[in-house]
Amino acid sequence: MDKMAEPIIKSRQAQKEVNGIFTEVVCTEFSNYIFVTLTQYGKIGTLISVTPDSRSNDISTPTFSTKVLLGKDEPLTHVCAKNLATFISQEAGNRPVLLGLALKDSSIDTIKEIKDIIKSCKVW
Amino acid sequence: MTEILNGSDFGGISVHNFSEKILEQVVHFHAMKLNGGFFLWIGSAPVLSNLAVSMSSKYDPMPLSTLVMGDPSNTAANSLAQRLAKRTKKQVFVSYSLPMTDSSLSLLVENRIKKEMELHPENF
Numbered sequence: 001m002d003k004m005a006e007p008i009i010k011s012r013q014a015q016k017e018v019n020g021i022f023t024e025v026v027c028t029e030f031s032n033y034i035f036v037t038l039t040q041y042g043k044i045g046t047l048i049s050v051t052p053d054s055r056s057n058d059i060s061t062p063t064f065s066t067k068v069l070l071g072k073d074e075p076l077t078h079v080c081a082k083n084l085a086t087f088i089s090q091e092a093g094n095r096p097v098l099l100g101l102a103l104k105d106s107s108i109d110t111i112k113e114i115k116d117i118i119k120s121c122k123v124w
Numbered sequence: 125m126t127e128i129l130n131g132s133d134f135g136g137i138s139v140h141n142f143s144e145k146i147l148e149q150v151v152h153f154h155a156m157k158l159n160g161g162f163f164l165w166i167g168s169a170p171v172l173s174n175l176a177v178s179m180s181s182k183y184d185p186m187p188l189s190t191l192v193m194g195d196p197s198n199t200a201a202n203s204l205a206q207r208l209a210k211r212t213k214k215q216v217f218v219s220y221s222l223p224m225t226d227s228s229l230s231l232l233v234e235n236r237i238k239k240e241m242e243l244h245p246e247n248f
Binding site: 007008009010011013015024026028029030031032033035037039041042043044047049069070098 | 134136137139141143152154156158159160161163165167169170171172175177190192193215217
C-alpha cells in the first residue's frame with residue numbers, strides 16, 4: 001500500500017454552537033472549486049454552485065450567479081448562498097464555490113456567525 | 125415546537141484521505157463521512173470534474189442516481205455512486221475526477237474503495 005504523507009486535497013473543518021444549534025463547517029480546496037459544507041444536520045443538504053460572472057472591463061461590484069444543483073430551489077437559498085459564498089470566491093481568486101447548505105436556522109445573525117466560522121477554515 | 129434530536133450515533137463530519145498507486149499512476153481518495161451518507165472524491169490532480177449523488181429507494185432494488193455536475197456522457201461517477209449506495213445503503217456523493225475513464229482502472233479503483241471500506245468502515 002502506497003501511503004502519501006500529504007493529502008492532495010486540502011480541507012479544514014470546525015464545529016460550533018450557533019444560536020443553540022450544533023453547526024459544522026468543512027472547507028475543501030479543489031483547483032477549480034472551493035467546496036464548502038455548512039450543516040446543522042450533518043448532511044450536505046441543498047447543493048448550490050456560486051459562480052462569478054465574467055465581466056469584460058468594468059470595475060464595478062462583481063456579480064455572481066447561483067444555481068441549485070440538488071434540493072429545493074427557493075429564493076432564500078439563493079440569497080443565503082450568495083451572502084455566504086461571495087467573499088470565499090473573491091478571496092480564492094474568483095474560483096466558483098460549491099456550497100452544501102443544510103441549516104435549521106437561516107436568520108441573518110446565524111449567517112453572520114457561520115461566515116466567521118468559514119473564515120476560520122480557510123483553505124484557499 | 126421542540127427540537128427533534130437525531131437518534132443516530134453520528135459523531136460529526138470526519139474527513140479521511142488515502143491514496144494508492146494503480147496502473148502506474150497515484151490515485152488519491154478523499155472521503156467525508158456525513159450523517160447517513162458520505163462524499164467521496166477520486167482523482168490524480170485536485171480537480172472536481174463531476175459530482176453524482178445516489179440513494180436507495182423503496183420502489184427499486186437499484187439505488188437512484190443522478191449527475192449534478194459535469195459531463196453527462198461520462199457515466200463513471202454515476203455508476204460508482206450507485207454501486208456504493210447499494211453496498212452501503214447510504215446516500216453517496218461521488219466525484220470521479222480521474223482524467224481517463226479506463227474500465228480496468230475504474231475496476232481497480234472500486235476494489236481499492238471496497239478494501240478501504242472493509243478496513244476502515246468508520247470513515248464512510
